[in-house]
Amino acid sequence: MDKVRASLAKRYAKERRFRVLGRLAIYASLSFLVILLSSIVANGYTAFQQTFIRLDVHFDQQLLDPEGMGRREALADADYSGLLKKTLREMFPEVRERRDQRALYALVSPGASYVLREKVLSDPGLVGKTQAVWVTGDDDVDMLIKGHTERDGPENERRLKDNQLGWIDGLLEKGAIQKQFNLAFFTSGDSREPGSAGIKGALMGSVFTLVVTLLLSFPIGVATAIYLEEFAPKNRWTDLIEVNINNLAAVPSIVFGLLGLAVFINFMGLPRSVPLVGGLVLALMTLPIIIISGRAALKSVPPSIREAALAVGASKMQTVAHHVLPLAMPGMLTGTIIGMAHALGETAPLLMIGMVAFIVDVPTGALDPATVLPVQIYLWADSPERAFVERTSAAIMVLLVFLVIMNAAAVILRKRFERRW
Amino acid sequence: MQVSTILAVLLVLSSISYLAGRRRSLATAGGKIRLLHSLPGYYGFYAAIWCAIPALLLLGLWQAFEGSIITGLLIAGLPEELKALSPARLQFVFNDIKNIADGNIVAGALKPHLQAAAAHYTHVKHISEMALAALALALAVAGMGFALRAIHADHRARNKVEGMVKILLMACSTIAIFTTIGIVLSVLFEAVRFFRVIPFTDFLFGLEWSPQMAIRSDQVGASGAFGAVPLFAGTLLISGIAMLVAVPIGLMCAIYLSEYANRGFRAFAKPLLEILAGIPTVVYGFFAALTVAPLLRDVGKGLGLDVASESALAAGLVMGIMIIPFVSSLSDDVINAVPQSLRDGAYAMGSTQSETIRQVIIPAALPGIVGGVLLAVSRAIGETMIVVMAAGLSANLTANPLQAVTTVTAQIVTLLVGDQEFDSPKTLAAFALGLVLFAITLALNLIALHVVRKYREQYE
Numbered sequence: 019m020d021k022v023r024a025s026l027a028k029r030y031a032k033e034r035r036f037r038v039l040g041r042l043a044i045y046a047s048l049s050f051l052v053i054l055l056s057s058i059v060a061n062g063y064t065a066f067q068q069t070f071i072r073l074d075v076h077f078d079q080q081l082l083d084p085e086g087m088g089r090r091e092a093l094a095d096a097d098y099s100g101l102l103k104k105t106l107r108e109m110f111p112e113v114r115e116r117r118d119q120r121a122l123y124a125l126v127s128p129g130a131s132y133v134l135r136e137k138v139l140s141d142p143g144l145v146g147k148t149q150a151v152w153v154t155g156d157d158d159v160d161m162l163i164k165g166h167t168e169r170d171g172p173e174n175e176r177r178l179k180d181n182q183l184g185w186i187d188g189l190l191e192k193g194a195i196q197k198q199f200n201l202a203f204f205t206s207g208d209s210r211e212p213g214s215a216g217i218k219g220a221l222m223g224s225v226f227t228l229v230v231t232l233l234l235s236f237p238i239g240v241a242t243a244i245y246l247e248e249f250a251p252k253n254r255w256t257d258l259i260e261v262n263i264n265n266l267a268a269v270p271s272i273v274f275g276l277l278g279l280a281v282f283i284n285f286m287g288l289p290r291s292v293p294l295v296g297g298l299v300l301a302l303m304t305l306p307i308i309i310i311s312g313r314a315a316l317k318s319v320p321p322s323i324r325e326a327a328l329a330v331g332a333s334k335m336q337t338v339a340h341h342v343l344p345l346a347m348p349g350m351l352t353g354t355i356i357g358m359a360h361a362l363g364e365t366a367p368l369l370m371i372g373m374v375a376f377i378v379d380v381p382t383g384a385l386d387p388a389t390v391l392p393v394q395i396y397l398w399a400d401s402p403e404r405a406f407v408e409r410t411s412a413a414i415m416v417l418l419v420f421l422v423i424m425n426a427a428a429v430i431l432r433k434r435f436e437r438r439w
Numbered sequence: 440m441q442v443s444t445i446l447a448v449l450l451v452l453s454s455i456s457y458l459a460g461r462r463r464s465l466a467t468a469g470g471k472i473r474l475l476h477s478l479p480g481y482y483g484f485y486a487a488i489w490c491a492i493p494a495l496l497l498l499g500l501w502q503a504f505e506g507s508i509i510t511g512l513l514i515a516g517l518p519e520e521l522k523a524l525s526p527a528r529l530q531f532v533f534n535d536i537k538n539i540a541d542g543n544i545v546a547g548a549l550k551p552h553l554q555a556a557a558a559h560y561t562h563v564k565h566i567s568e569m570a571l572a573a574l575a576l577a578l579a580v581a582g583m584g585f586a587l588r589a590i591h592a593d594h595r596a597r598n599k600v601e602g603m604v605k606i607l608l609m610a611c612s613t614i615a616i617f618t619t620i621g622i623v624l625s626v627l628f629e630a631v632r633f634f635r636v637i638p639f640t641d642f643l644f645g646l647e648w649s650p651q652m653a654i655r656s657d658q659v660g661a662s663g664a665f666g667a668v669p670l671f672a673g674t675l676l677i678s679g680i681a682m683l684v685a686v687p688i689g690l691m692c693a694i695y696l697s698e699y700a701n702r703g704f705r706a707f708a709k710p711l712l713e714i715l716a717g718i719p720t721v722v723y724g725f726f727a728a729l730t731v732a733p734l735l736r737d738v739g740k741g742l743g744l745d746v747a748s749e750s751a752l753a754a755g756l757v758m759g760i761m762i763i764p765f766v767s768s769l770s771d772d773v774i775n776a777v778p779q780s781l782r783d784g785a786y787a788m789g790s791t792q793s794e795t796i797r798q799v800i801i802p803a804a805l806p807g808i809v810g811g812v813l814l815a816v817s818r819a820i821g822e823t824m825i826v827v828m829a830a831g832l833s834a835n836l837t838a839n840p841l842q843a844v845t846t847v848t849a850q851i852v853t854l855l856v857g858d859q860e861f862d863s864p865k866t867l868a869a870f871a872l873g874l875v876l877f878a879i880t881l882a883l884n885l886i887a888l889h890v891v892r893k894y895r896e897q898y899e
Contacts (some may be wrong), residue, residue: 022789029791036793039696043688044708047767050760051715057730058722160828193762238611245608251793263615268814268884269877270821272848273622276873302618335601350733363719366823366852374856392721393822399725399828407729414722 062411068200069155098131125215157405212405223388230297243312267306275370290372311353315346348435355428460486477597489586493573648834669834673844680755691767716764724828727757749831773807806894813887
């Protein structure tokens with residue numbers, strides 16, 4: 019007895035250490051999550067603002083519409099980048115040398131001349147007048163104003179030279195540089211120029227791909243779950259199907275991409291990089307998840323419901339269709355939403371079927387070339403410009419918001435509609 | 440007629456035959472539903488199915504075989520010297536013919552026999568479309584007529600319709616098998632083409648991975664080597680680091696959540712762990728490349744070590760973080776399944792909670808935990824985006840986690856996202872790697888299943 023009492027203190031100490039270790043493990047995992055999310059948000063929140071420069075533009079009729087007849091074709095083809103350069107020269111009349119002038123032009127984004135073109139085309143009465151126009155600054159200027167790049171350091175190691183910094187300071191004093199909401203991020207497609215790059219193309223591609231996935235995987239998945247759970251005889255063929263489904267759930271996603279490449283693109287000749295093929299591949303990946311959760315939902319309906327329906331004279335099919343399936347539907351929908359959330363974040367199989375191309379236009383259908391949001395994140399992560407770092411993080415934030423919405427919808431659905439028998 | 444028009448007409452015809460079937464069934468029973476075997480709707484569905492299904496089957500078969508039949512007819516109509524061309528050149532000729540027929544621009548001059556062939560092609564396609572439309576509609580109408588004739592008051596429509604629906608359900612469930620067969624066949628087919636060029640033993644046991652293929656033997660890329668051992672070594676290194684991170688943390692999380700935590704803590708911590716599982720892997724890859732890898736490099740520089748900027752350690756650490764919730768939830772299920780009687784017996788003998796866990800519960804749950812760890816290893820081996828973004832592409836054969844290595848999945852992505860032609864051994868190597876990956880993950884899953892089944896204690 020004394021031996022036991024002597025060793026008690028050590029044993030209790032071990033117990034305490036073990037408990038602390040367990041808690042440390044949980045806190046470590048949660049802190050990984052917090053570090054991950056906060057580093058993404060810290061990198062990304064600045065992308066929702068964009069630096070704009072106010073130019074006092076005189077829409078010179080000589081330059082834009084020499085004939086003076088106001089024809090739309092003449093206005094559409096006019097030299098707007100010349101207008102832009104003229105405006106900049108007028109704002110900084112002391113700049114004379116060609117090299118300095120080129121440095122001056124580099125302060126605004128290459129897409130700025132299109133802003134002027136849009137303004138004139140939507141209001142041709144502007145020709146001959148002077149107006150202040152806010153145009154996007156170049157991404158180097160953007161990074162400086164947001165504080166991501168340094169002003170000090172030797173000149174040849176910096177992106178912005180001393181003369182450019184001087185002009186920027188001058189504009190800042192006049193209040194002609196401001197950070198405004200970055201609408202282009204949500205309304206434009208991809209671009210090599212960070213100031214004009216947006217996620218709208220990738221978002222529409224994701225939407226079309228998920229719609230195709232849902233339309234294919236939900237009916238087939240529910241049908242398979244019903245068959246396996248209610249109608250299949252217990253023989254070797256059914257066992258084979260079940261083992262197959264469990265294996266498919268554990269196959270790496272890139273193998274599905276290889277399947278899509280070999281069968282859908284090479285053998286069946288479907289076009290590359292379209293949401294239809296992406297949806298087909300993702301539907302094959304999501305099927306096992308829907309089937310497994312569907313079977314669990316069907317299993318949870320108590321036998322008394324089935325027996326009551328059969329006793330009143332319904333056939334097996336009528337029992338399943340009219341009584342069991344409606345009760346199991348919330349569970350099936352929850353599983354489907356979770357499967358769709360997985361499909362939204364998938365990248366590797368879509369890389370294999372070609373959705374990794376640089377696509378500028380926003381897709382309008384399931385057969386237009388497109389990319390999806392996770393692939394867009396992957397492509398931007400490879401780009402060298404500093405401005406793409408914050409945009410990639412912002413795109414990740416948008417993706418995570420969508421995932422949170424979908425998972426929250428699944429949880430709400432489960433809480434409100436699932437019945438505990 | 441376009442296929443979509445045919446489908447629309449079929450839809451309308453099926454609806455008409457549904458309504459006709461219903462009306463006819465009521466007519467044969469003299470207006471009294473009680474005299475019918477099934478509800479009138481079932482007679483309607485019977486008629487609609489007989490109208491639609493044969494026509495749809497015909498459409499499917501036609502679409503599948505139309506291309507090859509038309510190509511065969513085209514070849515027969517070409518002059519002799521063109522028939523003798525190799526398949527690749529013949530494909531060019533076909534492209535030209537199709538372009539002329541569509542009114543697009545062509546490569547090369549407009550020869551008269553190509554023009555004739557293009558006119559022939561347009562003619563044949565036109566005939567094919569008309570024939571398809573006529574046949575499909577004829578089948579639909581014939582089906583509707585057959586069904587309507589068969590309907591009478593004693594006709595067991597409900598049984599027939601339910602039998603057809605059951606066949607449809609069974610067909611859906613075989614799609615899973617077709618998917619597996621498709622994966623195996625497609626990967627195997629292309630991998631066999633690869634192994635015809637590069638011997639199997641060279642691939643599996645070769646020590647140098649430098650996938651280049653030259654067109655002529657004196658070009659720079661002629662010294663390609665396709666030995667996959669550095670890739671296997673890199674995969675094992677990164678997965679090993681990931682397991683070293685994930686298994687202890689995940690297991691301790693599971694133990695704490697199931698044994699020590701109270702309900703409030705569990706309700707708070709479990710969803711957060713699920714969030715870790717739900718984050719897309721591309722986000723983990725970005726985090727690894729942007730934050731973790733430079734951090735490790737700076738720490739290494741401070742300690743005097745030479746850490747590569749795309750080290751295996753960075754990728755392995757982040758992959759481990761990703762796998763933690765996987766290990767944790769699988770172990771949690773297994774630990775909860777151990778019956779309370781074992782715990783009570785241990786407490787009754789005077790053991791502390793940690794002693795119970797270490798000496799009673801973990802050994803009882805061990806098969807399940809081992810199965811879960813094997814599944815996690817299979818997940819780590821198959822992971823793509825983290826290694827593509829954070830680990831490099833340099834095939835080093837090393838056990839040093841501070842160096843850059845590459846994995847099987849990263850090489851598959853690189854080989855297929857480039858712009859090589861599809862037949863060269865360089866791209867076929869991706870399929871060979873895919874075959875190895877599929878085989879290994881399948882083997883791991885089967886072993887995990889076997890371990891769990893064989894060693895699981897039957898308590899009740």
